[in-house]
Amino acid sequence: MEMIKQYIKNQSLLMSDPSNVIIQSTTPIEYLYLPLDVILEHVDEHDLWKSISYFLMHVTYRFNEYVKTNSGISTYQLICNLLMALNEEDFETRATVSAAKYILDRTPMSRCGVMKMLSSLNKGGYIVIKRGLLIRINKLPEQY
Template sequence: METIFKNLMDIETEYTTAVERLFTAMKDIGENHTYKKNEAFFDFKNNEQNILLIESGAFGFYRQNDRLLMQESLAPAIFGLVMVSYNPDVILFAHSKLSAKVVPWESALRIIEQEGLWHEVVIVLGKIIKVYVERDMNLIGRDAYHIIKHHLNLLMLLSVEERYSTTAVKFITNRSMLSRSRVMDILKKLNDGEYISIKNGILNKINSLPDRF
């Protein structure tokens, strides 16, 4: 029992292995699909009790009514393991070429039960919870500067090629409700104060972002 709880605390280490085991168990069922960049491929609101296994690619969660980018993620990933009475108005869009498999929920549940994969399910759900807790801690109740700071750090984590493909303003406004003028004003002040280095709208470097600004 102690080993189980220790493993559950180390979600990042366990996640990839857990997903691989679930993918392997379901390799002979479901339908395989390939999606192009910017193609919508999963609507949580209209999901008919399916589990989605994303095998390769990058994708984003978008709020349906205004297409606000809520969260980005990379394969491997699994969604739909928990059935809830309310399906959110959220759509997944591919951010690159993407491969996925759709598996009927009852078929997946039967295999999970037969193969004794509930520990792996808990690890996957723990990872999902961890991502959203971290996001909410950085965004809920925060002022404009802290929201911008959070997204600047996310932008800096991207590869150089990805980071240079978009402006800092576009990256932040696509992921928040902040106005373009407000974002530009704060970025200009941060750049003038040499907290960051931006040239032609592209974030080149973060020197040191203060706790308050």
Template sequence: MPQESPISLLKQPSPYAPELLRQLAEECEFKSYPKGSRFVFIHAGEHICQFIRNGTISIENQENNLALGIASAPVSLGFTSALSEKLLLRALDECEVATVPLDTVMARIEEKQLWEIMARHMIIVTNKLFIQNEMATAPTTYDMLCYQLQALAKEPESIRQQIAAYQYIQDRTNLSRSSVMKMLAALKKGGYIELEQGKLLTIKHLPARF
């Protein structure tokens, strides 16, 4: 069986998130929030978890304003305090969210003996953050752009139609708009990618070097 690419692993949802949401948020009140709403993991000094039952969110780093990824419900995040201090979630469409104090969540995990499933979930989340770090620290600007183009190609059609390719890449890297636009234009001219009004339609083949 061929090994899955890091990009494919990045875009795969955690198979444990639905069960964690069911077990840990079944008694919680879910509220509907409009597109653009933001959710943090620390409020009034208290660590909290966010459970998204419906909708799609962007995971972002508050320290550098870079987007780390896009996730569709069900989403269960906030179990790791050290990471949560740096992250926020932004709704990309209408979302149903329940906010639960971390202490309450941990008590329920102990009560229901969910340590194994939570550990497996956190391994997947940590692996995704590692892949994101590898993408953000690629050796060349072209490598960084290729990683992000491949990630964009794995996004749902609804996401690809919302955002221009250059904007998706800029949101996730520190690359300048001019350098991103230059490389995208060259790839399009060379027939390596197809863009329509700036939106990525398909990747035919990405050359090893720019």
């Protein structure tokens, strides 16, 4: 176990600065903060390495998908991708989170630019937004 602790402390393969990692829940959660030593001991005692490796594979897959859909693309395409992602969220999220907030929480774009683009898409009939909530995506144009 000591070797694993040293590896985790000395390596930055998964994240360069864990203090910059933000995890945001869209549903109520319960959590517990434990020191790394306690977590590693628990994993060893209960032979949870397989579960952790599956979890890390899932996180890596999701991160890879995020990078593919959100890197090196136009602002318009990024907004389209996020509108599609919002459309695939559970009903509670779609009914409580505005399209603008959903996009702004996930990008460094300006509120003005996002609102302008959403308004234009709504006026053009490409999407239906009521009271800020995404109701439906009809067909998004190829270019903005």
